[in-house]
Amino acid sequence: MSEQLRVAIVGSTGYGGVELVRLLASHPQAKVTSVISSSSAGTPFSDGFPHLQHIREELLDDVDPALIRTKADVVFLATPAGVAAKITPAFLQAGLKVIDLSGDYRLKSPALYEEWYKKPAAEEPYLSEAVFGLAEIYGERVKGAALISNPGCYPTATLLGLVPAIKAGFIDPASIIIDAKSGVSGAGRGVSLGTHYSELNENFKAYKLNQHQHIPEIEMVLSDVAEKPVVTTFSTHLVPMTRGIMSTMYANIVGERTTEQFIASYKEFYADRQFVRIRPAGLLPATKEVWGSNYCDIGFAVDTRTNRVTIVSVIDNLVKGAAGQAIQNMNLMMGWDESLGLQFVPAYP
Amino acid sequence: MSEQLRVAIVGSTGYGGVELVRLLASHPQAKVTSVISSSSAGTPFSDGFPHLQHIREELLDDVDPALIRTKADVVFLATPAGVAAKITPAFLQAGLKVIDLSGDYRLKSPALYEEWYKKPAAEEPYLSEAVFGLAEIYGERVKGAALISNPGCYPTATLLGLVPAIKAGFIDPASIIIDAKSGVSGAGRGVSLGTHYSELNENFKAYKLNQHQHIPEIEMVLSDVAEKPVVTTFSTHLVPMTRGIMSTMYANIVGERTTEQFIASYKEFYADRQFVRIRPAGLLPATKEVWGSNYCDIGFAVDTRTNRVTIVSVIDNLVKGAAGQAIQNMNLMMGWDESLGLQFVPAYP
Amino acid sequence: MSEQLRVAIVGSTGYGGVELVRLLASHPQAKVTSVISSSSAGTPFSDGFPHLQHIREELLDDVDPALIRTKADVVFLATPAGVAAKITPAFLQAGLKVIDLSGDYRLKSPALYEEWYKKPAAEEPYLSEAVFGLAEIYGERVKGAALISNPGCYPTATLLGLVPAIKAGFIDPASIIIDAKSGVSGAGRGVSLGTHYSELNENFKAYKLNQHQHIPEIEMVLSDVAEKPVVTTFSTHLVPMTRGIMSTMYANIVGERTTEQFIASYKEFYADRQFVRIRPAGLLPATKEVWGSNYCDIGFAVDTRTNRVTIVSVIDNLVKGAAGQAIQNMNLMMGWDESLGLQFVPAYP
Amino acid sequence: MSEQLRVAIVGSTGYGGVELVRLLASHPQAKVTSVISSSSAGTPFSDGFPHLQHIREELLDDVDPALIRTKADVVFLATPAGVAAKITPAFLQAGLKVIDLSGDYRLKSPALYEEWYKKPAAEEPYLSEAVFGLAEIYGERVKGAALISNPGCYPTATLLGLVPAIKAGFIDPASIIIDAKSGVSGAGRGVSLGTHYSELNENFKAYKLNQHQHIPEIEMVLSDVAEKPVVTTFSTHLVPMTRGIMSTMYANIVGERTTEQFIASYKEFYADRQFVRIRPAGLLPATKEVWGSNYCDIGFAVDTRTNRVTIVSVIDNLVKGAAGQAIQNMNLMMGWDESLGLQFVPAYP
Incomplete structure (x- = not known):
């Protein structure tokens, strides 16, 4: 393949984000081009994660959709509840595809979201457009979608x-x-x-x-x-x-x-x-x-x-319940085999 | 109190038996006078349990009801399924009270026992006489009984x-x-x-x-x-x-x-x-x-x-689900307060 | 024995303090009469420790040497570095004996303390008077002392x-x-x-x-x-x-x-x-x-x-390295057998 | 690349063997063509390892150098001490390259081996020919060798x-x-x-x-x-x-x-x-x-x-201390980059 899909990750300092980095490192058709953390922007990524020493030494980027658009095609949001609802519209408007690992776009009813999450719900039309990415059940809808809501674990x-x-x-x-x-x-x-x-x-x-x-x-x-x-x-x-x-x-x-x-x-x-x-x-x-x-x-x-x-x-x-399924959704969005880069043998013992 | 109840433990090399030893060490009215293991008789108890060094250095006794009767008043059986059914009659006939921590006397129906345990059931009249020692529910029946079947965990x-x-x-x-x-x-x-x-x-x-x-x-x-x-x-x-x-x-x-x-x-x-x-x-x-x-x-x-x-x-x-409840039953059998020697504060953290 | 030694514990919401409570619960000649926490005074002790429900339901006291003197004879300090140095003099002056589980009175050289702990050292004459309570080595000095510095783990x-x-x-x-x-x-x-x-x-x-x-x-x-x-x-x-x-x-x-x-x-x-x-x-x-x-x-x-x-x-x-040795020192201070209330069999497995 | 190196693993039912299977699954130039266990030959590999269901369903082969030579080019021995010394000569004579993960070929002195392992030492000339595969130190010697002794963990x-x-x-x-x-x-x-x-x-x-x-x-x-x-x-x-x-x-x-x-x-x-x-x-x-x-x-x-x-x-x-380093040695033997197929990001947390 001539070109690789460029991927950005917001929330790279949580477990979901760092697991995306681990899994994507061996993806044959995608590469992580920006790791983003609003709280740690400007510091080396491996500062907080010594296990990434020699592997990902770059500085963390800030949350800046226009800048990220120059570096990436798809952005994963591995952020706490409430954040994706705020930043997703700008990413979509910048032309990025978005895969949200949080709960912000999962519930189609804003009232239900606010009852269970105690936060303001995401806005329309994004909420309605988001596809719930339970790949084995709704995989057909994922294909070609611009905004995927990755299911909870x-x-x-x-x-x-x-x-x-x-x-x-x-x-x-x-x-x-x-x-x-x-x-x-x-x-x-x-x-x-x-x-x-x-x-x-x-x-x-x-x-x-x-x-x-x-x-x-x-x-x-x-x-x-x-x-x-x-x-x-x-x-x-x-x-x-x-x-x-x-x-x-x-x-x-x-x-x-x-x-x-x-x-x-x-x-x-x-x-x-x-x-x-x-x-x-x-x-x-x-x-x-x-x-x-x-x-x-x-x-x-x-x-x-x-x-x-x-x-x-x-x-x-952290894999099928978060980062792995998110990549599976990315594969489906791109029209690829859903297992691309995900055929890990479980680590045993 | 002038005299202490003398206690023997069969199956001292399993976790139930060794937990009885731990708990009884601080009982104010009972003392362990014989620890018994058919497989390790004649060897020092602390050989298999270095944590008992300096605490219980005696040799393990063999399963010999007549001998044990000279050393003990009550015997706890912490043995694998099928053993208590075989050895309990001799202990009772020797005049010992028996508290069985295994499943052998729990089910009143021999057919049910044989279906679930795949072993011959205990014999009558012992099976009928055994009191199911779920202390908070059947405590009244435990008082004065000679054979207690201690509930499963x-x-x-x-x-x-x-x-x-x-x-x-x-x-x-x-x-x-x-x-x-x-x-x-x-x-x-x-x-x-x-x-x-x-x-x-x-x-x-x-x-x-x-x-x-x-x-x-x-x-x-x-x-x-x-x-x-x-x-x-x-x-x-x-x-x-x-x-x-x-x-x-x-x-x-x-x-x-x-x-x-x-x-x-x-x-x-x-x-x-x-x-x-x-x-x-x-x-x-x-x-x-x-x-x-x-x-x-x-x-x-x-x-x-x-x-x-x-x-x-x-x-x-190992405590309320085995050794502790067995001691609680011993207390009830003897007409003592059920919490005697059992008022441990949980170890936290 | 007619009367029990009355014991207060400062820092009851840390692991050292709560372990003192567990161990002292079975001490035959001492009883905990006050549990003290400056940060949680006035709230029930068991709020922070559900394992103490039904066991210690009293409210936490504040750090008030005069009040504590009316309730206790000995006070254990299980507080972070720097606290004991500040509050010990008042406890001693109120007539309480003090056993400090922190590092504040361990180093006889104030300069050394300040170099390693990065805090002001405890004051004289208390620092010199404090006995380093490594019981097996300095037990003789502990007898009769008013201020014991309990060794680190x-x-x-x-x-x-x-x-x-x-x-x-x-x-x-x-x-x-x-x-x-x-x-x-x-x-x-x-x-x-x-x-x-x-x-x-x-x-x-x-x-x-x-x-x-x-x-x-x-x-x-x-x-x-x-x-x-x-x-x-x-x-x-x-x-x-x-x-x-x-x-x-x-x-x-x-x-x-x-x-x-x-x-x-x-x-x-x-x-x-x-x-x-x-x-x-x-x-x-x-x-x-x-x-x-x-x-x-x-x-x-x-x-x-x-x-x-x-x-x-x-x-x-938490026992020989903290609360247990502190009680051993209390026993020695009081002229009792050092093992009083401490003869626990290790929990195994 | 046109053809893949064919790899056999002896001792596939231990942790070293099953880790080789996990790591080799993503190797770009080698594939496991035979998994061998003398004790379980003829049974499905995934019977003992449910985590390999759908991944490696084949039957386990017996230890048969001639047969294995038809299926493989290189054989890894992940066997208990003493086994490799016995079976290695036949594998070498059959024309297979051998990488031994056990201690059998590590010590050049037979007397030293027999003193520490309490077993007969491997025979000459194999013992002398075996290269100690501590890749970062002796990597040059590994290149082109037919028998590698993989270091201990x-x-x-x-x-x-x-x-x-x-x-x-x-x-x-x-x-x-x-x-x-x-x-x-x-x-x-x-x-x-x-x-x-x-x-x-x-x-x-x-x-x-x-x-x-x-x-x-x-x-x-x-x-x-x-x-x-x-x-x-x-x-x-x-x-x-x-x-x-x-x-x-x-x-x-x-x-x-x-x-x-x-x-x-x-x-x-x-x-x-x-x-x-x-x-x-x-x-x-x-x-x-x-x-x-x-x-x-x-x-x-x-x-x-x-x-x-x-x-x-x-x-x-199990990786750098066993299966990973063994693959690193395989890479070196074959004249490939030593990191081929081994660039895993550590799993964290």
């Missing part, structure tokens, strides 16, 4: 685990209960007592029961797929590890279905997708089996005593 | 979290879903690839969905309390930490109940019990908040959107 | 491992190299990127090489024991765990000495002390073997090829 | 940290003390109580002081570089993490040297090498800064008080 693991069963009519959407667990990197790089090492090590805790801002995002897609309003019970827990999300999901089965039927149905649903792997009966995925990779692995256990199914779905929250 | 956390709501008629027993998580010490001291450090560190995995041998034990008590047969969905997960269990439990609410009503009801139910602590609304317990102690901490979140309650219950699996 | 592990060899003339003090490793709780409860969970988990790092403020404290005692000035090479590392310190120490042997001779010499040196345990030849201590206890375990490896000895010493940094 | 971190200082005459080789720490994956995939999760988590321990089989390998190279016999003090410790080695090294400085002089000297020494990164003064590397990559990062602290230098060197033990 919990929604990605959860929705990939639930959508096929709902589409197949195997489960009752009203009965869904989601018990999700995440490694600590999902909380970001900002320090707090809640993410202080001595408080979390050798500890397991529940948080934000029924209050997590990913709930409306999950319900938006479930309702879309079920073609009727779906509300869910959604719990989040913090695991003493850095990376990985597991969603353990429970639902009442409609009629009678075996584990093998679930497996067959999901294999068919994801037949053309490279990043979803369905475990054989009797095996359930563990988070480490996707560590560092863009895979989502899914397993099933049907309980005939209760006629419920338990679905277990795992991802690396 | 998952059932302890789960049942203490569910029983009051069922008794109060707040939840529908048929709707209960239990998502349980445990530290790795629950798997014992026997080595396997599944508990190999490099496989579990920075990993979170599900196992034995709907197949864990603690399921019939949980359903036995739930059915007893609900006064009708109850079946549940029960999932177990392994957390990369050593100690701690969390049961996250879901149920449909009967009528309308607030979080505050659950709290008030549980506080009343456990008003006389020292080891159950109910969190105020908005707070959920973390496993580290009970680390090394005999507490079971419980919190609630009612979701009005789905009319479900989420109940979170945590224990230290 | 690294110095405790290091000095207990080195002093006997120097006193015996077995090693050349000029050759000592100390490679120390600590769990993260040693950094305290204050949040920072350096103690952020995702940064430290699955990571091992060196810090403050030759610059740690515990260096002059170590050299002060080594020089005292060697009866000549001793300078050392001292490295500190952070281990991804919460509690535990290991000092691995290297020195050139004077003459020829076997591992067994080191062991015999140390056993004799610590013959009357309950908290130092010497490992037999071929065994080296691990930090978990003292977890939660006041023990310091020491092992040796003599290398005849290089004629050097390697000495490995481990403690729990 | 500890020697790699240690020697890269010491060789330039010895060559420059900056330190006294007789004074070297090496305090090394490793993540648990270095102990391999074989289960034992010593690598049981509950025993190692929240634990730090020393092992094999002065007895590790990597000592003669380190001294062989140090003596070669110093041009006189060098003996060292070498300690190993186990860190509760999966990957990463740190060697903290101490030596007496010859004359006077500043930290900056060490840095300048090392930068010059490694000027042409891509995988060694020298930290600026005041910064020391942490193991996570090289996690998953082939980098070795080195930092320095000169202490003018003792005239000693402390050198800190970190690697990922």
